[in-house]
Amino acid sequence: MAEKAQKRDPISRTESRGNWRLILLMACFVACYGAVGVRMGLLAATDPAEPPFERDGGANRPARAEIVDRSGHLLAGNLPAWSLYANPREIKDPVAVATALDPIFPEIDQATLHRKLSSNRSFVWIKRPVTPRERQAVHDLGFPGVFFGNREMRIYPAGAATAHIVGGVKAATEAVNYAEFTGAGGLEQHFNERLSDRMQAAEPLQLSLDLAVQQGVRDELRIGMERLTARGASAILMKAKTGEIVSMVSLPDFDPNERPQLWRGEAAYNPRFNRAAQGRYELGSTFKVLTAAMALDAGVATSNTIIKTPPSLRYGRHTIGESHRMDPEMPLEDVVVRSSNVGSARIAMMVGTRRFKSYLDRLGFFDPSGVELSEAARAKTLMPDYWTDLSTMTISFGHGLAASPVHLAASYATLANDGTRVFPSLVKGGIPTGKQVLSQKTAREMLRIMREVVVRGTAKRANVPGYEVGGKTGTAEKVGPGGYDKNRVIATFASVFPASAPEFVLIVSLDEPTDRSGRKPVRGAGRTAVPVAASIIRRVAPILGLRPLQEGDGASVAAVDVTTE
Amino acid sequence: MNKHLIALLVLLIIAIAGWAYNVNYNTLTTIDRVKDLRAQIADEREAIQVLRVEWAYLNAPDRLAQLVEENNDSLQLAPMTPDALQEVAVVPFLKPGETLSEQLVGEPSERVIGGFPIPAARPAGIQF
Numbered sequence: 001m002a003e004k005a006q007k008r009d010p011i012s013r014t015e016s017r018g019n020w021r022l023i024l025l026m027a028c029f030v031a032c033y034g035a036v037g038v039r040m041g042l043l044a045a046t047d048p049a050e051p052p053f054e055r056d057g058g059a060n061r062p063a064r065a066e067i068v069d070r071s072g073h074l075l076a077g078n079l080p081a082w083s084l085y086a087n088p089r090e091i092k093d094p095v096a097v098a099t100a101l102d103p104i105f106p107e108i109d110q111a112t113l114h115r116k117l118s119s120n121r122s123f124v125w126i127k128r129p130v131t132p133r134e135r136q137a138v139h140d141l142g143f144p145g146v147f148f149g150n151r152e153m154r155i156y157p158a159g160a161a162t163a164h165i166v167g168g169v170k171a172a173t174e175a176v177n178y179a180e181f182t183g184a185g186g187l188e189q190h191f192n193e194r195l196s197d198r199m200q201a202a203e204p205l206q207l208s209l210d211l212a213v214q215q216g217v218r219d220e221l222r223i224g225m226e227r228l229t230a231r232g233a234s235a236i237l238m239k240a241k242t243g244e245i246v247s248m249v250s251l252p253d254f255d256p257n258e259r260p261q262l263w264r265g266e267a268a269y270n271p272r273f274n275r276a277a278q279g280r281y282e283l284g285s286t287f288k289v290l291t292a293a294m295a296l297d298a299g300v301a302t303s304n305t306i307i308k309t310p311p312s313l314r315y316g317r318h319t320i321g322e323s324h325r326m327d328p329e330m331p332l333e334d335v336v337v338r339s340s341n342v343g344s345a346r347i348a349m350m351v352g353t354r355r356f357k358s359y360l361d362r363l364g365f366f367d368p369s370g371v372e373l374s375e376a377a378r379a380k381t382l383m384p385d386y387w388t389d390l391s392t393m394t395i396s397f398g399h400g401l402a403a404s405p406v407h408l409a410a411s412y413a414t415l416a417n418d419g420t421r422v423f424p425s426l427v428k429g430g431i432p433t434g435k436q437v438l439s440q441k442t443a444r445e446m447l448r449i450m451r452e453v454v455v456r457g458t459a460k461r462a463n464v465p466g467y468e469v470g471g472k473t474g475t476a477e478k479v480g481p482g483g484y485d486k487n488r489v490i491a492t493f494a495s496v497f498p499a500s501a502p503e504f505v506l507i508v509s510l511d512e513p514t515d516r517s518g519r520k521p522v523r524g525a526g527r528t529a530v531p532v533a534a535s536i537i538r539r540v541a542p543i544l545g546l547r548p549l550q551e552g553d554g555a556s557v558a559a560v561d562v563t564t565e
Numbered sequence: 566m567n568k569h570l571i572a573l574l575v576l577l578i579i580a581i582a583g584w585a586y587n588v589n590y591n592t593l594t595t596i597d598r599v600k601d602l603r604a605q606i607a608d609e610r611e612a613i614q615v616l617r618v619e620w621a622y623l624n625a626p627d628r629l630a631q632l633v634e635e636n637n638d639s640l641q642l643a644p645m646t647p648d649a650l651q652e653v654a655v656v657p658f659l660k661p662g663e664t665l666s667e668q669l670v671g672e673p674s675e676r677v678i679g680g681f682p683i684p685a686a687r688p689a690g691i692q693f
Contacts, residue, residue, distance in 0.1 A: 074621035080611050157621035159628075215626035216644065466647055539644055548647040 063152050064181055065195045066204040067166060067188075069211045070246075070428050074157050076166045076188070081153035082135050083128035083179070086117060090145030094118040097143050101126070104137045128171075128179070129153040151179045154188075156256040161215050163256040164274040165207075165248060165426065167374065185272075187426065189374035206428045208244035213237065216540040217247040221508070224532030225251055228513035232268070234275035235509070235536060236409045240416035240502040242430035243423045245371065245409075246544070250275040268511075278375040280382050280402040281509065284474025284525070286494040287398035288344045289446060290411060291351070292336050294359045297419075297442040300350045303333040303449060309343040315390055320345050323475070323524075336449050336472065337457035341397045348396030349389065356392045360401075362437045363414060364421065369406040370431070371424045379404045398474055405492070409507045412494050416502035419443035451499040461530045462495060464537045466548020471495030471506075471533070473525035478512070488512050491525035493533045503546060508533040 067076035091097055094117035102110050105127055116124045128151065130138070135148060154169045156162070167186015171179040182196070183189030191205060217235050225233040237247040254271040263270040273279065295301040308329045313320040326340050335343030348356055360366065368377050382402040384391045394400040406424050413422035414437055421434035438446075450470035454462050458473045474492040477484035492509040496502045513528035514521045522528070541548070622628075633642050 073624075074617065077614075077618045077621065079615060079618050155618055155622075157618060157625055159625050161626050211626060215630070218626075219630070219644075464647070538647060542645040542647055542650055547650050 063196075063201065064154065064169075065197075065201045067195075068204045068206050069158075069162075069209045069214075070207060071210065072206075073211045075162050075207065075209070075211070076154065076156050079153045079155045081129035081131065081151060082148040083151045083174075084126040084130045084135075084138060085128075085147055085149065086124050086126055087122050087145045087147070088117050088119050088124060089122050091117055091143070092145075097146070100141050100143070101138070104134055128174075154181055158211055159257070160253045160255050161211065161218055162209065163253045164250045164272075164276070165209065165373065166256055168256055168259050183374070185375065186274075186373050190372045190377075207426050208239070208246060208428045208430060209248070209426060210246050210543070213540045213543050214247045214249065216543055217536050218249045218251070218253075220536045220539050221249050221251060221532060224528075224535065225510065225513075228510060228515055228528050228532075230510040230513040230528075232275055232511035233509065233532075234279070234405055234507075235533075236276050236405055236505075236507045237536075237540065238409045238413050238422075238424060238505045238507075239430070240413045240422070240496060240505050241433075243410060243413055243425050243433070244428065244430040245406075245424055245426050246504070247540070248276045248406075248426070250277075250279075274373065274375050275405070275509070275511070277369065277371050277373050277404055277406045278379050280379055280404050281490045281492075282399055282402050282476040283405075283408050283492050283494075283509075284398040284476035284490065285339045285341075285344075286408060286472045286474035286492050287396060287401075288336050288339060289415070289450060289472045289494070290359070290363065291344050291348050291356075291396040292332060292449065293415060293438055293442055293446045294351045294356060295332065295347045296445055297359075297438045298351055298355055301332050301347065303331065303445055305332045306330070307332055307335050307340075307343045307346050309335065309340045309346075311342075313342045313345055313393075315345075315393060318390055320393060333449050333452065337452050339458050339473065344397040345393035348392050351392075353387065353389050353392040356396070357387065359437070360395075362421065362435070363411040364423070365401070365403055365407055365411070369404055369410060369424055371406050372426045376404070376406065381407065398476055405507045405509050408492070408494055409505050412496060412507070413505045414438070415443050415446050416496045416505055417443075447496060447499050447502065450496060454495075458524075458526045459493060459495075459530045461526065462493065462534045462537075464497075464534050464541075467537055467541055467546065468498035468500055468549060469495050469534070469537060470497065470499035471530075473530060475523065475525045487523070489523045491523065491529040493525055493529035495533055495537075497537060497541075498546075498549065504544065506533055506536065508536065 064078060066074060066078070069075055086097075088094070094114055097117055098110055098114040101108070101113065108127060113126070116126075126146070127134075130148070138146060138148075151174070156166055158166075165186055167188040167190075168184050169181035169188050170184040172182035173180045180196075183192035187205070187207075188195065194200060195205060217237060221233050221235050224230075233249075233251045235247065235249045236245060238245050250273070252269070252271045259272070263272070267273065268279070292303075295305075296303065301307075306329050309322075309326045310328060311322060311326065320341055322341055323339075326338065326342070327334075330338065330340070330343065332343075332347065334340075335347065351359075364370075365381050366383075368380055370376070381404075383395075384400060391400055410422055410424045413424075414420065416422075417433060418440040419436055419438035419442060421437050423431040423434065425431045447470055450472055451468065452470075453459050453472055454469050459469075459471055462469045462471060472494055474490075474494070476490045476492070477486055478488040478490060479485070480488065490509060490511055491513050492507065495506045495508075497504055497506070508529045510525075510529050510532065514523055515527045633640060
């Protein structure tokens, strides 16, 4: 028995080891299948989610965010398009291909195209982007060696109306089937990072601009510019409380879908030049309002303070004169209403150069205007290197300092906003207002005086019934080869309406206007920029939802948020 | 009994295999369908994008202005003026039970409700 047991022992040991292995194997299987089972159970229990694959790696998402106006009209969008390229080595007859493509793309030089197609390279661009119609035409030709690649195209449906604002794009990197754009000018350049950010691409950039108002302003400005044979014109319509620019027009303009590249004329008349935000002009007597406001705010004068206004004022070797006859003395109010250079220079001296500069600085004239256009960042105010008392005197009536019309609009908006600094902006909502630059009392008093300018002063033609326009004219002679040129002026009208409860600031500026309707040609702003501004107000105020005040109405004007459909 | 158990297990395995096979192929067809749908969505999105841009392009201010001018004979539109604004209260809404035809007497240009002229009828041939 013991022997038997000893004999069987190795077997039983093997058997028990075999059992052990089996158990281990089974445990393994149970673990594996258990894991699979648990995973399947989990998958079955959870909510189904979309599998993380896409046909074209997400290329159907917009590559660049759109730009829309304040009520959602598309100003810059993307359009699927194609690029046309060729492999010259596969082209048998370059002459035939070049000739056949000529009627489809008349803008391509045929000799260049022929040279490209007969080269020894394996890849040449023919045209990009190509529209669907052109693509079909090339398809119909059926030449081998000519190919299409997918790519997107940036398009500006509003056309010339917003040309200076949207700017443009250029291809930063491009291949056969894609192109990555980067901004080249305007908003496209300023907001390049925001617009090309994939995370925000689905969300359009909404502007403060109103396309309907923009078109109205542009239309009236163009009519005025043609009537007065001006060489250029600009207009800015701004919300007085927030600095939101509802309309910004610069003429001449261009179609942003076909940006003109070369300009051989004077740089100032390049259609691509944005006169409203990029151009800097001596803004003439519109500065007198600011000078008077400083005097009131600093407490050196009131609107009744009598200012001596002799026909001319000598300072060193320089003489400051008037453009028309003035009384020998008048209250400060009338210095603005009747636009006296001498009076303004005297007021500026009462304020003093240091305070004068400090006010201009706080009104934003020494910094770029901050409006969200790439060109505006470079438009720093031009002023004398050595600022003397004489500089203060001439700048007090707008000579010797050149600022962009946007700067002027922002300073007038600050006045209209009870003296709290307003920053110009093209984005809906605007930029929060800043510090108190002028006291509320000063600002209100200046608005009253500006209203007087329209009621009995140099801007009578701006008295649009029902809108209580207040403002100040400015006629600045342009600098020619022999000093200031009397026959070439920049006529500006800076206005606020309605004066009793300011809603909007409108700046209209005309380059070399001449009113020839009378016996003698007239160039002053009162006969040029003012009537144009009046027709703009008449045209756009109803679109802005501004109801005209009736006779006997209180000082309130019903204004609703600017929305047009 | 052992035999029965084995037979049962074999049947169970066949059934499970069949079920797994079925699920597998259902998943594959579903993935295909999702792919197709995604492609379709991409195409539709592209079409929407093209149509949106085209809509904006057709409504471009310059184009509309030109069309208004060309069709001035039938449309006779003019820019809105400040005196075109009025209170909603002055709109001569019809009273309950009143019909428009009762108000429409006389030549179109003379039709007036509550002192306000009725806008001219839409020119023939223009559909919205």
